[in-house]
Amino acid sequence: MAADQVARTVTRIAHEIVERHRTLDDVALVGIRTRGVPIARRLSAVLHDITSATVPTGVLDITLYRDDLMRHPVGPQPILRKTEIEFSIDDRRILLVDDVLYTGRTIRAALDALIDFGRPRQIQLAVLVDRGHREFPIKADYVGKNVPTSESEFVEVHVTELDEKDEVILGEKSL
Amino acid sequence: MTELDRKDLLGLEGMSAEEIELFLDTTASFKEISERTVKKVPALRGKTIVNLFFEPSTRTRASFEIAAKRLGADTISISGEGSSLSKGESLVDTLNTLSAMRPDVIVMRHSASGAPQFLSRFLSTPIINAGDGQHEHPTQALLDAMTILEHRSSLEGLRAAIIGDIGHSRVARSNIHLLAKFGAELVLCGPATMLPRPLAELAPRISLTHSIEEAVSGADVIMMLRVQLERQNVLNFPKNEYFQFYGLRLEHLRLAHPDAIVMHPGPINRGREISSEVADFPRSVILNQVENGVTARMAVLERVCGQSS
Numbered sequence: 001m002a003a004d005q006v007a008r009t010v011t012r013i014a015h016e017i018v019e020r021h022r023t024l025d026d027v028a029l030v031g032i033r034t035r036g037v038p039i040a041r042r043l044s045a046v047l048h049d050i051t052s053a054t055v056p057t058g059v060l061d062i063t064l065y066r067d068d069l070m071r072h073p074v075g076p077q078p079i080l081r082k083t084e085i086e087f088s089i090d091d092r093r094i095l096l097v098d099d100v101l102y103t104g105r106t107i108r109a110a111l112d113a114l115i116d117f118g119r120p121r122q123i124q125l126a127v128l129v130d131r132g133h134r135e136f137p138i139k140a141d142y143v144g145k146n147v148p149t150s151e152s153e154f155v156e157v158h159v160t161e162l163d164e165k166d167e168v169i170l171g172e173k174s175l
Numbered sequence: 176m177t178e179l180d181r182k183d184l185l186g187l188e189g190m191s192a193e194e195i196e197l198f199l200d201t202t203a204s205f206k207e208i209s210e211r212t213v214k215k216v217p218a219l220r221g222k223t224i225v226n227l228f229f230e231p232s233t234r235t236r237a238s239f240e241i242a243a244k245r246l247g248a249d250t251i252s253i254s255g256e257g258s259s260l261s262k263g264e265s266l267v268d269t270l271n272t273l274s275a276m277r278p279d280v281i282v283m284r285h286s287a288s289g290a291p292q293f294l295s296r297f298l299s300t301p302i303i304n305a306g307d308g309q310h311e312h313p314t315q316a317l318l319d320a321m322t323i324l325e326h327r328s329s330l331e332g333l334r335a336a337i338i339g340d341i342g343h344s345r346v347a348r349s350n351i352h353l354l355a356k357f358g359a360e361l362v363l364c365g366p367a368t369m370l371p372r373p374l375a376e377l378a379p380r381i382s383l384t385h386s387i388e389e390a391v392s393g394a395d396v397i398m399m400l401r402v403q404l405e406r407q408n409v410l411n412f413p414k415n416e417y418f419q420f421y422g423l424r425l426e427h428l429r430l431a432h433p434d435a436i437v438m439h440p441g442p443i444n445r446g447r448e449i450s451s452e453v454a455d456f457p458r459s460v461i462l463n464q465v466e467n468g469v470t471a472r473m474a475v476l477e478r479v480c481g482q483s484s
Contacts, residue, residue, distance in 0.1 A: 061204060063204075063218075064204075064208075064216040064217070064218035064246070064477075065216060065217060065218070079200075080201045080204045080205075080477075081203075081204055082203040082204045082207055083204070083207055084207075112217070113216075116211065116213045116215070116216070117211065117212075117213070118212070
């Protein structure tokens with residue numbers, strides 16, 4: 001997926017969000033670190049362009065909620081960064097945003113993390129890429145692109161904010 | 176570097192600046208947890224942490240316990256007086272007994288310098304040193320560094336004055352190691368009986384002085400220490416005379432950097448090493464230190480406990 005496709009996909013998801021919500025007044029975006037964050041910010045910008053509504057955007061770090069922290073005796077511990085949700089999530093409709101939906105474990109952790117901040121009225125999920133292979137009963141409400149993959153492949157989303165350019169890469173894992 | 180390459184946290188002397196940064200880098204993340212309505216994350220769920228304090232402690236012990244609970248761990252606290260040590264059991268046997276109950280970490284404080292280092296050779300359970308005699312108090316130095324970094328962008332080139340009973344102070348030793356590793360300049364100050372000369376050899380860029388005025392001149396950070404009468408046989412300590420020569424008062428602060436912060440590891444003795452006005456003064460960060468104590472201990476427990484056995 002090239003840069004212009006990434007941009008069009010984000011715009012399309014934003015339109016779908018507008019379509020499904022009568023008002024954006026009670027909606028907030030929460031990006032999951034790392035690459036869900038720039039995507040959430042872009043969605044917020046596009047939503048502003050379409051409706052001129054300002055949708056608050058937060059950042060969620062799920063490191064302390066992961067279920068695999070203790071399972072890799074030799075792997076490095078993930079680097080912990082800060083969660084920044086500066087608004088109350090109580091009674092809001094929260095749109096959780098991530099780059100790739102795979103096993104669903106990240107989303108499971110994100111739901112736990114989010115609920116520790118309050119009681120949102122609703123939580124929806126938006127992802128740029130859904131690559132299948134779920135291990136949990138989790139489904140995205142907004143999907144940029146469904147990419148059928150095998151478990152031996154990897155999907156990587158690159159964004160200009162953190163990487164050199166916008167792109168989605170599908171490749172074979174090297175062993 | 177993302178991984179702590181050691182089982183225990185015994186002291187900062189042998190650690191690299193890079194390793195110490197592993198703890199300092201996560202300050203904001205752990206601090207944020209303490210600011211939430213629900214102050215708990217499941218990072219250490221199912222882990223058991225034993226707090227073993229053979230010396231009296233309020234803040235360190237409460238701080239470790241709160242830190243462990245905010246990370247979702249189960250904790251038990253044991254104090255020296257009520258333990259089987261008073262029934263004649265040796266320290267190694269007590270620790271082996273506790274270790275057999277399979278805790279994931281033992282946090283310990285002991286009045287003998289080197290006690291946790293000694294025990295770590297016998298135990299497979301990771302040990303975190305919460306203060307050993309006059310040797311080290313690593314988590315105190317970490318929380319002090321976190322507190323300084325909330326007021327300054329870097330530790331490099333800072334002038335830090337440490338004033339008081341330095342000879343008996345494990346807090347001073349850990350702080351000296353940490354600050355020196357990050358390139359701070361250190362001035363140690365106290366009466367000759369509390370300022371052994373070999374302290375100047377602990378790290379580069381250390382100077383010693385007996386004059387509090389000289390120590391605070393141009394200082395960015397002023398760390399005051401309590402006189403540890405429990406570690407010395409002094410009858411009738413000349414409290415007023417000590418305050419006159421080594422107590423920090425408002426007039427001293429005019430000599431320091433205009434934004435200088437005043438620190439104290441607690442417990443403070445007003446009118447002995449610090450005047451009440453200074454203790455309650457706006458740039459006194461004593462309570463921020465206590466707050467950061469929880470943050471620092473969360474960072475340490477997560478790193479030490481998070482490595483799989």
